[in-house]
Amino acid sequence: MIIVNLDVVLAQRKMQLSQLAEEIGITLPNLSILKSGRARAIRFSTLDAICRALDCQPGDLLAFEPDKDGGSADGEK
Secondary structure: OEEEOHHHHHHHHOOOHHHHHHHHOOOHHHHHHHHOOOOOOOOHHHHHHHHHHHOOOHHHHEEEOOOOOOOOOOOOO
């Protein structure tokens, strides 16, 4: 499972989600979906824009945590 740490990085930068959305040109609802971990994918161009705006690395935003049941996100084992 991929964990999204966008809220942590935003807090460290003292930036609001709406401010980031405006700065990178993405809608607030779409950025909220990413922040909550409900996004199924992210474009590299979006990841690039977020990293530039927050002066961070992709690894600061995303982390991998194995599923407790040993299966994958799509239900395969």
